Amino acid sequence: MNAVSPICLIDLAPALRWSKSADVADVLRHARLVDGWWRSLPLPRVLDIAGPTWLAHCLARLAVEQWDHLALDEFLPTLRALAVDMDEIAEPVRGSVLATAGGWDQLVTASPAAMRDWGHPDNCGVLEVVSMVTWRAVHPFTRDCAGGPSPSPALMVEAVRTIANWMPASAPEHVHSALAYLTNATGAGDAESVDDGPQQSPATRAIRTLRALRAQRDEEAAEEPAPASSTPPPSPPPTPSLAESLTRRPRSNSLLGPNRTLRRPAFGPPKALRTETPDDDAPPAEAPAGLGEHPLIDLLDQLFRSWGDLERAVAAERLFAADPVSIRVLSDQLRVDIGEIRNAQRTVEEQLLQWLGSPAGAPVTQHLRDISEQLGAATTIDHLISAHPDHPVEVPSLATPLWRVVITLFTDRRLHNGWLVAAEPHQLRWQTRQLVTGGPSITEAGIRLGKLGIRPQALRAWLLSTPGVSVRDGYVVVDESVAMEAPEQTAAFAAGHAMLPQDSPGSTTANGLPIRRRPAVAQPRQEPRLDVTTSARCFRAPDGRWWHRVDVTADHLNGAPVTVPPGYATHLGLQPGRLLCLTAPGADLLVLVWRDQPAFDSLRPLLRRLSAQPGDRVFITVNGDRLDARRLPSADLTDHGPTSKALHLIGYTAPASTEEALEIIARRISEDTDGAPTDPTRLLDLLTKRGDTDIVNELRPTLYAAH
Structure with missing residues (x-):
């Protein structure tokens, strides 16, 4: 029976049940887990996503930092039924426990506060000991307890030895310390029995080690009896191209093969940088699903296989990847110019949009509609995966599960802290x-x-x-x-925030996917003004480029969409129902998409790179497919006059008189500097029509006082 345990973390650690989420969120927050997951998500699923090492370390921190007065078997009651032989514990924790507690039973009945007085050795403190205990408590909930394989200690030793042989002496001290810990924990230092001689370099020793390991595998394979067959062995398959090797790379659990058997890892340079042919004794890849068993998979696979190697590699590594590779890194891996990568990505996105709107892509588009309705306004990744039996199945040409493709193709929702929200x-x-x-x-x-x-x-x-x-x-x-702060009262939100309206006929994007809109205020609908000169928070620099101001909020830093005026989007060449891919500083990819209104899906990579904080102002401009940005940190302008505050809103920080400020602002909102409005009343009227009421509020008292 392969049932998933319904036990959550609060069942394993009862102290969490009575704690406020805010008290433990900093320790237990994970980018791929939903908020408050410790109260709702089954432990095996958590361990599949985050891994037992991460979870055990989090529990150890909570035990040491917040519940150090509790004995470990009170913090984790399952420890009372867990018998552990000290020989099963790796050094240096084993030596520390033997020298202090004396044994497992004495260890788990003690509290972290009491352990601080035990006098642990320098290389193993209280947190390290407690984390070993929490790992033992967590491990029964991993997939290993259901018959999965245990990691090979020999391979762990070999991995540590290979790292030690390849690591240069110039590596940082903390890297040497980390390697020393792995060497002691696995016994890799004692396992070295071959005298390589003083003249051999670390690289030579590593090559000899790997050759010895390969020879051992060959001997093991030769000892296994071959099945009788009159059929000649098939000829070896041709060496795959670099793009194929990238797209076939497993996304997660790379050491697990079919039926969760343990693959033998290959220690050495990254696969994308290797020039030698694959090992003959490498384990076979998982067989793809048969044609006809998964129609959606077959349909998408047929589309992706019709693309070139470069387009398919870009799709696998950037468009549908859980952690997209930067353009620069992918360029280095594929030995292709950065411009070619950008062009390939634009081609992939355009072909996808066209295909989804064509009869050939209709089944996938319908699937997206059905799943969107089934999942509702907010859903977890788990619910998305289980929403259809094909979702966990990999698309062979991408080595990516279908649910990852679905997330990318969704246009009416985005991923936020583990939730897909519409x-x-x-x-x-x-x-x-x-x-x-x-x-x-x-x-x-x-x-x-x-x-x-x-x-x-x-x-x-x-x-x-x-x-x-x-x-x-x-x-x-x-x-x-x-x-909890109330959201900003926008026109679409003010009429009634209690419910979402039903989708009306024709309420779809250009590729046919549903758009959910909130009820609009009961007033005549006005067509958006598509002129950048009449768009709020848009200002023209002396060099002719138009900049748009983004007032940074906490939601923007968390990945919320950032709307832009339709006039500015039109100025950039964007049309309703289309998207524009832009390369930001650091080769980060930003997507500007026009659904019911133009918006960046997220500016979080850019804001993080700029070290932006809530209250800062970021000005962005676009030249071709490149986006440039400037951050204006939030400042205390209490001692500044109204004109200085108004100029700060357009990105101008030099001092200026009232007359100069009006002239500067007039030039910054006009395409033609000769025709810029110089009359104060006319300027204020134009700013009001644009929507720059914050600038008007700063200027009006000064102008009234002057008159």
Whole structure:
């Protein structure tokens, strides 16, 4: 039976059940896990995503930093039924435990606070000892306990020896310390029995080590009896191209093969940089699914195989990858010019959009519609994977599971902290809190949140991921002491924030995917002004380039979309229903897409590179497919006059008189500097029509006082 354990982390560590999420979130936060996962996500799934090492280290930190007064077997009660032989513990922890606690039973009945007085050796402190204990508590919930293979100690020793042989003496001290720990923990230093001689270099010793390992594998293979067969052995397959080797690379669990058998890793240079042919004794790749078994997989695979090697490599490494490779790194790996990579990516995106809108791509487009409706406004990655039996299946030409492709093709939702959300996340969580006030039951809360598009399968996890919301004895409780700022009152949000309207006919993007819109204010719909000179927060520099100001918020730093005026998007050449891929400083890829309004999917890579903080102002401009940005840090302008504050809003920081400030602002919002409005009243009217009311509010008192 291969059932998934429903046990969550709060069941393993009961102290977490009574703690506030905010108290432990800093330690337990993980980029690929939903907020509050320790209350809702099964432990085996957590371990599949984050790994036992990460989780054990987090538990050790909590035990040492927050619950050091609890004995370890009180913090993790399952330790009471766990018998561990000291010989099963690696050095230097084993020696530290024997020298202090004396044995396993004495160790787990002690608290971290008491351990601080034990006098641990310098190379192994309290946190290191406790992390070993938490690893033993976590390990039974890994897939290994269901019959999976255990890692080979011999291969671990060989890996450490190979690293030691290749690492130069000039490596940083902390790298040498890390290698020394691995050497002691695995016994790799004692395992060296071959005298390589003083004249041999580390590279020579490493090559000899690898040859010896290969010879040993050949001997093992020769000892196995070959099955009788009259069929001649097949000829070896041709050596794959570099692009094929990249697209066939496993995305995760690279040491696990078919039926979770352990593959033998190859220690050496990265595969993309190797020139030799693959090993003859390498394990066979997983056989692709048969044609007809997965129609969606076959359809997408046929599309990707029709592309060239470069386009397919870009799709696998950048477009559909969980951690996209930068253009520069991919250029180095493929030995291709950066410009060719950019051109290939634009070609891939355009072909995808055209294919999804064509009859050939109709089944995939329909699948995206069906899945979008099934998942609702917010869903976890787990629910997406289990929403269709084909989602975990790999697309052979990309070595990428279908669910990763689906996430990329979604145009009505984005990934945010482990959630696929069809609306602005902060706004949706704020609405959630408003709807569940009064302590409704889980059933009643589900009915209320159904108006927001929250489906029953995601209800509990979504509630627990909302700040200040918890579930107790079947009822939803809101802790008002947990602050949560209300979202900005936009025109689309002001009319009614309690529910999402039903999709109306024709409410789709250019490629046919659904768009969810919030109810609009009851007023005549105005067509957007498509002129950059009349677009808010857009200013023309003396060199003729137009810059757009982004007022940075905490949501932007967390990956929220950043809207831009339609006039500025049109100025850049973007049209409704299309997207524009831009290369930012550092070769980061930014996508500007025009759905119901133009917006960057996220500026987080750019904002992080600029070290931006909430309150900063970032000015962006585009030249061709390259985006440039300048950060204007938030500053205390209390002692500055209104004109200085107004100039700060257009990115001008030099001092200027009122008359000079008006002239500068007039030039910055006009295409023709000779026709710039010089009359103060006319200038204020133009700024108001543009939507630059913040500038108007700074200038108006000064102009009134002057007159």
